[in-house]
Amino acid sequence: MVTLLEEMTKKNNSLLLDTSSGNLLVAQTSSLQNDILTIFNNLAxxxxxxxxxxxxxxxxxxxxxxxxxxxxxxxxxxxxxxxxxxxxxxxxxxxxxxxxxxxxxxxxxxxxxxxxxINPIAWLITIAKSVPIEPKKLKKEVDKLLSDISAFIEFKKNRIKPLKEINIRPVIPNNERIKYWFPHEYIREELGIILGRINEIKDQDIRNFCLCAFSQILKNCSVWLMKSVKPTRDLKKKPVDPFQAFKKHINYMVKGNEELFRLMPEHVKQNLKRYLIAxxxxxxxxxxxxxxxxxxxxxxxxxxSYEYADLHQLTALWLGYAKNVAEFREGFIGSIYKxxxxxxxxxxxxxxxxxxxxxxxxxxxxxxxxxxxxxxxxxxxxxxxxxxxxxxxxxxxxxxxxxxxxxxxxxxxxxxxxxxxxxxxxxxxxxxxxxxxxxxxxxxxxxxxxxxxxxxxxxxxxxxxxxxxx
Ligand SMILES: C[S@@+](CC[C@H](N)C(=O)[O-])C[C@H]1O[C@@H](n2cnc3c(N)ncnc32)[C@H](O)[C@@H]1O
Missing domain, CATH: 3.40.50.150 (Vaccinia Virus protein VP39)
Structure with missing residues (x-):
């Protein structure tokens, strides 16, 4: 580092490295390109x-x-x-x-x-993660959501009538790619019931919170080859049960929200519109x-490196963010496709x-x-x-x-x-x-x-x- 400093100083301060603070002081010269490369080569x-x-x-x-x-x-x-x-x-x-x-x-x-x-799924996750929801209100809504879904699935599967009538309109997008990634019919149906019930939630913040949980479980419920950054099917994979996965993950998120609610300063929570733009x-x-x-x-x-549009296509398909992956890819920087x-x-x-x-x-x-x-x-x-x-x-x-x-x-x-x-x-x-x-x-x-x-x-x-x- 000292050698570099001496060298740079000799070169009339083209790039100056302050070794005591680790900070770089820069003035542009014609050898800028070489100076930058040298700095990086010598960086500790x-x-x-x-x-x-x-x-x-x-x-x-x-x-x-x-x-x-x-x-x-x-x-x-x-x-x-x-x-x-x-x-x-x-x-x-x-x-x-x-x-x-x-x-x-x-x-x-x-x-x-x-x-x-540019990615709508990034927006959904960000909103779910940064908007603190009053914990008791959230817990009540999530418990009700889970009990409705559970009762409805029981009724569908085993014809066990719930105590009170529950009518959920399943939402399964009409798209061939859904069948491609979710070849098991019972999985598509269960996911459709969960999504249908989430869509009934009036409170926008709670609805986004639940959609984020829904999005997170999709990969595990599909035949997507896990740990792969390219969309590849693994037909030997046994997808997880959607409702069990959803229940486990949303309950984990409920605890996370409690922590966020506790940590976020009161004045920020009270004026969230002023403090957050996403x-x-x-x-x-x-x-x-x-x-x-x-x-x-x-x-x-x-x-x-990462084709974000490809990687998030399961959520995009279920939540209707794009009709096809090609449309979804538009605007992404770093993609090989555009x-x-x-x-x-x-x-x-x-x-x-x-x-x-x-x-x-x-x-x-x-x-x-x-x-x-x-x-x-x-x-x-x-x-x-x-x-x-x-x-x-x-x-x-x-x-x-x-x-x-x-x-x-x-x-x-x-x-x-x-x-x-x-x-x-x-x-x-x-x-x-x-x-x-x-x-x-x-x-x-x-x-x-x-x-x-x-x-x-x-x-x-x-x-x-x-x-x-x-
Ligand atoms: C490395 S990731 C950022 C990860 C982030 N730091 C985090 O902790 O989650 C890069 C992001 O750039 C986004 N992106 C790609 N092209 C964009 C564009 N034209 N405008 C805005 N965001 C874009 C991708 O969707 C992706 O979310």
Whole structure:
């Protein structure tokens, strides 16, 4: 580190590393690209950011365990950024909110939370996780829901008449894909009864809460090959019983809500409309005034890594968010399926080198990476617009590999952000505890594997780029 500092100082302060604080002080020169690469090569890991000793229970405290979500970050990481770089009542924004980790943490810390995501399922989960519901009212409604569903299923199955008449109109979407993923008729029927009864709930917050529970159980009730990040059927799989799975999960969520209700400051709960904005929307069009946001904490999508639309298709099918997967994929950044035709310049020499290298191996993937960097650049421009001068953006990102070409996301992001009016405040290199990051993925099934032929690598490190708007 000291050598690097000396070297940089000799180069007339092109990039200056303050070794005492670990902070980087940056001034742009013609050798920016090389300076960035050198900085990353020499960056030491900061163990205080790996949160290695946290248990699963701790990382899924309160509402954080409501729903699985690919590439979600742990709440403790978001919380530390929020506490370090914002004050109470200031606006904290996550333009790729995913399942709402940043928003929940911001609200608990008494900040105003704004989040968007292109994925409607991300919106549903975020709302369910961040709106605290009065625990007694919720428990009463959930108990009634469960007893109605149970009685109705008994009546349907065994003709056992309930004490009072219960009439539920099952909702089973008329879509071939439902039969494809849920080939067992009794499972489709039971799911239809649960959904039909949820739809009768008048209170919107409680209805969203129940829909989130419903969405979470769908994978286990289907023949979806578990642990796979690509949609693959496993016809040998024995799907779980929908009602039992739903009951177990919603009761777990009821406890999570109690904790959220206890932890959220009273003034935030009383003025939730003022403190929480979560929308299904594109990250390039944030619902924020210019120069209004104090802090952004986010992890952007990766390129050709997770196809969120594919992964969430079961919920999308049942809840009617899209007629087909192709329609559902629109707008997702990082997808292999879409094309952006206009590129008026990616402001990164490192990105251009990567694309050139990739073009030699695969035109399709090179195109996808070009689209990706360009669209991410547009997102950074929007982040720059909404941030206050001096406001920080904490970008959590790891590097990856495609066709044996290193995709240096972190280095590219820093270069783009420097070129559009940010400075580096700090770069943290953190180890991702191995229990949540197996090393390779099979490109056919997307399943994590130890097969060394896998063409895609997931690294054990990621970065938190703490950038400041000039
Ligand atoms: C890595 S995930 C974020 C996970 C999040 N930090 C969490 O803890 O759940 C990236 C997210 O970007 C979203 N996304 C992709 N394209 C988008 C776009 N154009 N606008 C907004 N969100 C988008 C995906 O739907 C996905 O939820």
């Amino acid at each position: 890991e900061d163990p205080s950011w790996s949160f290695e000793n946290l248990s699963r229970k701790e990382t899924s405290y309160a509402t954080h365990g409501y729903h699985r979500y690919p590439a979600k970050f742990i709440p403790q990481l978001a919380r530390r950024c929020i506490e370090d770089y914002s004050a109470e009542n200031e606006i904290v924004c996550d333009p790729f909110m995913g399942c709402g980790t940043t928003l929940v943490e911001a609200l608990i810390a008494g900040r105003r939370a704004v989040g968007v995501d 929308e299904r929307r594109d990250a390039r069009d944030l619902p924020c005034k210019s120069d209004s946001v104090s802090l952004i904490v986010t992890s952007p999508p990766y390129v050709t 094309r952006t035709s206009i590129h008026d310049g990616i402001k990164s020499e490192i990105a251009k080198g990567i694309i050139e290298e990739l073009e030699k191996k695969s035109k399709r993937e090179a195109e996808a990476v070009r689209d990706y960097f360009f669209e991410i650049q547009q997102c950074f421009e929007e982040m720059h617009r909404v941030l206050k001068p001096g406001g920080k953006a904490c970008i959590v990102i790891g590097n990856t590999e495609l066709k044996k070409v290193s995709i240096l996301n972190a280095e590219v992001f820093v270069e783009i952000m420097l070129n559009i009016g940010f400075r580096v405040h700090k770069i943290v290199k953190r180890r991702i505890p191995s229990k949540i990051l197996p090393s390779t993925r099979d490109s056919k099934t997307g399943r994590f594997t130890s097969n060394h032929k896998a063409d895609r690598l997931a690294y054990a490190y990621e970065y938190i780029l703490v950038m400041e708007k000039l």
